[in-house]
Amino acid sequence: MEQVVEVAVVGSGPTGLMLACELALAGVKVCVLERREEPVRESRALTMHPRSLEVLALRGMEARFLERGRPLPTGHFGLLDTRLDFSGLDTTFRYTLFLPQAITEALLAEHARGLGVDIRRGHVVESLRQDEAGVDLAGRAKGVPFRCRARYGVGADGARSAVRQLAGIAFPGTEAARTSMLGDVTLDLPPATPFLALNNPRGNAAIVPLGDGVHRAIVTDAERERTPPREPLTLDELRASLTRVAGSDFGMREPRWLSRFGDGTRLVEHYRREHVLLAGDAAHMHYPAGGQGLNVGLQDAMNLGWKLAAVLREGAPRTLLDSYHQERHPVGRALLSNTQAQSALMGFTPEVLALRELMNGLLRLPAINQRLAEQLGGLDVTYPDAPVPAPASPVLPGWTGRRLPDWTLRLADGGPCSLYSALHAGRWLWLHARHDAAPPSGWEPTPGWSPRLKVLAVETSADTSPLHGVDGLLVRPDGHVAWAWESSR
Ligand SMILES: Cc1cc2nc3c(=O)[nH]c(=O)nc-3n(C[C@H](O)[C@H](O)[C@H](O)COP(=O)(O)OP(=O)(O)OC[C@H]3O[C@@H](n4cnc5c(N)ncnc54)[C@H](O)[C@@H]3O)c2cc1C
Known part of the structure; x- marks a missing residue:
């Protein structure tokens, strides 16, 4: 069908x-x-x-x-x-x-x-x-x-x-040059620290509690790191490697999941x-x-x-x-x-x-x-080469592509508003500092493209406003800035 x-x-x-x-x-x-x-x-x-x-x-x-x-x-x-x-x-x-x-x-x-x-x-x-x-x-x-x-x-x-x-x-x-082992297992004698992480000449290991007495043990054993990723892992191998690297198998039993993964890149x-x-x-x-x-x-x-x-x-x-x-x-x-x-x-x-x-x-x-x-x-990602051209001018430098945190904005009519809540519908957002402002002419990215747009009038005059000095901000549906505009420039 x-x-x-x-x-x-x-x-x-x-x-x-x-x-x-x-x-x-x-x-x-x-x-x-x-x-x-x-x-x-x-x-x-x-x-x-x-x-x-x-x-x-x-x-x-x-x-x-x-x-x-x-x-x-x-x-x-x-x-x-x-x-x-x-x-x-x-x-x-x-x-x-x-x-x-x-x-x-x-x-x-x-x-x-x-x-x-x-x-x-x-x-x-x-x-x-x-x-x-x-x-x-x-x-x-x-x-x-x-x-x-x-x-x-x-x-x-x-x-x-x-x-x-x-x-x-x-x-x-x-291809993978090194593989590590993973086991979701019951530990009768779990480590004293909630998250054990160690690295020494014999290998490295991390143990994380998953709840209900089950822990995830991840081990890279210097003696076993060349094992192909697809070779099945047994509880005995994991136990032996963890003991070699960490000095104990922490009372390991009852595996829920045993697997191997590599560093293929x-x-x-x-x-x-x-x-x-x-x-x-x-x-x-x-x-x-x-x-x-x-x-x-x-x-x-x-x-x-x-x-x-x-x-x-x-x-x-x-x-x-x-x-x-x-x-x-x-x-x-x-x-x-x-x-x-x-x-x-x-x-x-x-x-x-x-x-x-x-x-x-x-x-x-x-x-x-x-x-x-x-x-x-993932907070350092910016998209400075905007896929959406800005109107000729005056566009504020340093804004295009920035990821915005969830600012609390003050609406022009006085109420607070979370920036992200204005983006819930997945539309573009035009924030502007004047009651009657629309995006500057030519904002539509290309002829024939009619983006779904939400418009909000916000208060930007306070020094503490994250938008202080900005007259208009066009935000993409993914929360990154398309461009910022200062009409008086
Ligand atoms: C040990 C380990 C620990 C990890 N820990 C983390 C972590 O803590 N945080 C983190 O961010 N990432 C972690 N990752 C990575 C994370 O698991 C993957 O990056 C994530 O699953 C990728 O999601 P995906 O949807 O792109 O692909 P996948 O989760 O692989 O989903 C792909 C889907 O496509 C389906 N599929 C495949 N072929 C076909 C087909 N021909 N037809 C139809 N369907 C098909 C599969 O069945 C599967 O459901 C870890 C990975 C490993 C191995």
């Missing part, structure tokens, strides 16, 4: 689900094709960083995630002893949220269904063909062939992405080829240091969603989609470089151990600690 939609998203991981939510919010007809019959019970990711929480808050979705998660005020960089401190970051979410991936996916799926997204489980995509007007996807559902025709197809189908391969998009990089050459786009792990693969992959995937989805919706719904030119690659490819590159740096710091030679001491000292300097915390938290 053939299905016809505007966007077919392949993969119902966090990236695909977030993208589907964004598209459905804008009224785009979207379906998600997912090969698994049932959601995965094991959770690879355990953390949600500040920018991802902001992304959820931009759509008013954060409360359910916060309810189920646990805030942690610090994070780690390369398992260094000096922790990254999130408490001073310029965001409402000055922490990382401990939240297993299975819950994140369940909450996103529930939200997507509430918006009318058609999630088709048990649908394995096996072929893809493009023409001038769109894509044809085909595969099997319970052995029965299916077809899906869409204007755009998005591969959010993970690191081994079939969509990426079928579209012929190169994924250059390096790859980035797609292009995030888009004609009617096919890639997002999340399908576009970037790396050592999972610092817990970033899921987070960057959600943020890819936020960048892509409004652009696809603008092309399909608002008459935006297709070239807008090129800005997805232009804006997110550098973020992918930075992610790879950050995780490679952490992977190097997690080595065991005397030279690396000396480097770790040096880095531990440097991270005690607040400015350096904050810089890395912002990077890990």
Whole structure:
């Protein structure tokens, strides 16, 4: 049976689900094709960083995630002893949220269904063909062939992405040179510290409580680090390696999940080829240091969603989609470089151990600690090369592409208003300091493109206003600034 939609998203991981939510919010007809019959019970990711929480808050979705998660005020960089401190970051979410991936996916799926997204489980995509007007996807559902025709197809189908391969998009990089072991196990004698992290000449280990007596143990054993990622892990091997590295197996028993993962590092050459786009792990693969992959995937989805919706719904030119690659490819590159740096710091030679001491000292300097915390938290991303041209002048320098925190604005009629609440519907936002002001003429990005726009008159005269000196601010649906305007300049 053939299905016809505007966007077919392949993969119902966090990236695909977030993208589907964004598209459905804008009224785009979207379906998600997912090969698994049932959601995965094991959770690879355990953390949600500040920018991802902001992304959820931009759509008013954060409360359910916060309810189920646990805030942690610090994070780690390369398992260094000096922790990254999130408490001073310029965001409402000055922490990382401990939240297993299975819950994140369940909450996103529930939200997507509430918006009318058609999630088709048990649908394995096996072929893809493009023409001038769109894509044809085909595969099997319970052995029965299916077809899906869409204007755009998005591969959010993970690191081994079939969509990426079928579209012929190169994924250059390096194979795994080191593997680590993961076990979700019961520990009868858990470590005294809630989060154990150590690195020594024999390897490194981290132990994190998951609740109900279950802990996650991650071990890199210098003697076993060349084991291929696909070689199955046994409880005995994990136990022996943890004992070698940490001096104890902490009374390990009853494994719920045993797995191995590597430091293979790859980035797609292009995030888009004609009617096919890639997002999340399908576009970037790396050592999972610092817990970033899921987070960057959600943020890819936020960048892509409004652009696809603008092309399909608002008459935006297709070239807008090129800005997805232009804006997110550098973020992918930075992610790879950050995780490679952490992977190097997690080595065991005397030279690396000396480097770790040096880095531990440097991270005690607040400015350096904050810089890395912002990077890990996803708060340092800016898009200075706006995909939307500003009107001729006078545009204020330094604003274009900035990510905005959730400021409390004072409306011209006196009441307070959260900036993010004004973006919940996924529209553009024009904030202006005069009651009757409209965006300056020529603000529409290109002829024929009619963006959905919300207009708010705000009070900017107080010195304490974050918009002091700004007469107008155009905010993109993803919470980044398109441009700022000062009429008197
Ligand atoms: C040990 C470990 C710990 C991690 N910890 C963290 C962390 O703390 N924080 C963090 O941010 N990240 C972490 N990550 C990374 C994170 O798990 C991934 O980055 C994240 O799952 C990527 O999401 P995604 O939606 O892009 O891809 P995936 O989650 O891989 O989802 C892809 C989906 O596509 C489906 N699919 C695949 N092929 C097809 C096909 N042909 N047809 C239909 N469907 C298909 C799959 O079944 C799957 O459901 C960790 C990873 C590992 C290995």
